[in-house]
Amino acid sequence: MLHDPNRIYIFDTTLRDGEQVPGSQLTTPEKIIIAEQLQSLGVDIIEAGFPISSPGDFQSVVELSKAIREPIICALTRANKGDIDSAVAALKHAARPRIHTGIGSSDMHIQYKFNSTREKILERAVEAVKYAKQFVEDIEFYAEDAGRADNVYLAQMIEAVIAAGATVVNIPDTNGYCLPETYGAKIRFLKENVKNIDQAVISVHCHNDLGLATANSIAGLQNGAGQIECTINGIGERAGNTSLEEVVMILNTHKGLGYHDKININTKKLYPLSGMVSRMMRMPVQANKAIVGRNAFAHSSGIHQDGVLKHRETYEIMNPEDVGIDQSEIILTARSGRHALKHHLERLGYSMERIDLDQTYQRFLTLADEKKEIKDDDLLQLMGEDIESSIKNGVKINSLQVTCGDQTQPQATVKLSLKGEEHEATAVGNGPVSATIHAIESILGQTNEIKEFNIHSIHGGSDDISKVDMRVIHDDKSYMGYGFSTDIVRASANAYLDAVNKFYELVNQPG
């Protein structure tokens, strides 16, 4: 039976509490796909559903019990026989079944939900555990709204359900009310005042109504809990549950807490699984969500970017690869500085020897003030203009005339500036681009192999600016060229010359 004091058990309830989010209901096959990923992530328990709630949810628990063999499969019930019978039936095929039953423990719930008394509710809790225990050995009991319950009464209830056979006792902060200090103290109180507490694992189940779910869960652990209930992306009823990825990365990052080697999670799967859950449950992940948000490893201000480029850990406490993200991002905005701009220019293949960084940076800022975020295409366009105006010893196109159509062989006449002198040539080709490149090559006196040639529109639409990228091979080395124009032939010529200038200027320096 699962109860190792040297383990912290990760109980995932994405498919139960997570699925209580409006619009996020899953089909059985979808639940199985997510459960398979949770299994390979390494979670210890999967809460598969609430079988009495609908035939569909019952069937999901049945199918998950058949398909998922490593983690414990858990089914939720209220404290009554009908719910428990349904869970027992749904878990029939589970290799390691667990029933999660419980009842409200706060005076608020006892008075208003049940119109009952503390004594009667305690009796119902004990009866439910005893009843479930006849069918399944592993029984988790939840004391709903324990966050607002009186600690002395809660301790009596927990002691009674452990005596009745509960193997795990869940102390939910159902409404996300507690502060870390009070929640931690509650767990400590139970640890110190429930006589038989060491016979059960204490579980924390926190909600995020005040944004404290993760902090409260960690406080619970530090005060004696051995299981954390959580969901991928922190989804769940209202403001959601404790987020699995946050808890796991806190334990891994703060090794001094001493819990990192008590969990068994393959953290590299966190980011892909977050994306899968978000797509399937139609719950977008907020950009600034810890660990898995789009911006969690993105740096956009110059001082941070400079720091990260010099030494990643100046602004990153985790390695993005550890959570399955390839690398951090340096996003160019009007708050970026020269280091970040240079980083991206070099990444795109520009040699900084040929670029006046200060001048380019000023032009970049003007564009960034307009555009908010500068993407590669914007940068390439900016640099296309920049390179043309900064070419000193290279090749520059002065004019281009093309004739083509289905009744004539395509022909191009090109005028090029080469070391300050103008040269002209005319050539034919099997299309207007090849005619243009032949004409350029006849002036340069060399032919170069073109390996890749792509034309894109930047914003869409037939009157758009085209972006051409081209890989040109010269002396067995490859050079990327980029060109922009509303005319695709001119954009192609610009791309070809951009690549050519990367080697031509270097080998044709004056003197």
Ligand SMILES: CC(=O)SCCNC(=O)CCNC(=O)[C@H](O)C(C)(C)COP(=O)(O)OP(=O)(O)OC[C@H]1O[C@@H](n2cnc3c(N)ncnc32)[C@H](O)[C@@H]1OP(=O)(O)O
């Ligand atoms: C904190 C949590 O996340 S708890 C889980 C929440 N999840 C869900 O509720 C999803 C699944 N729920 C459902 O499908 C339905 O609510 C059902 C099938 C469980 C019950 O449906 P209904 O029988 O129509 O009851 P309804 O949901 O309207 O009311 C809940 C009833 O359960 C009782 N109840 C609530 N919690 C418990 C409990 N833990 N133990 C025993 N009874 C409970 C309420 O007092 C109420 O009983 P009443 O009819 O005597 O007043």
Ligand SMILES: CC(C)C(=O)C(=O)O
């Ligand atoms: C059913 C229980 C565990 C719950 O989800 C809660 O109290 O938040």
Ligand SMILES: [Mg+2]
């Ligand atoms: Mg909950």
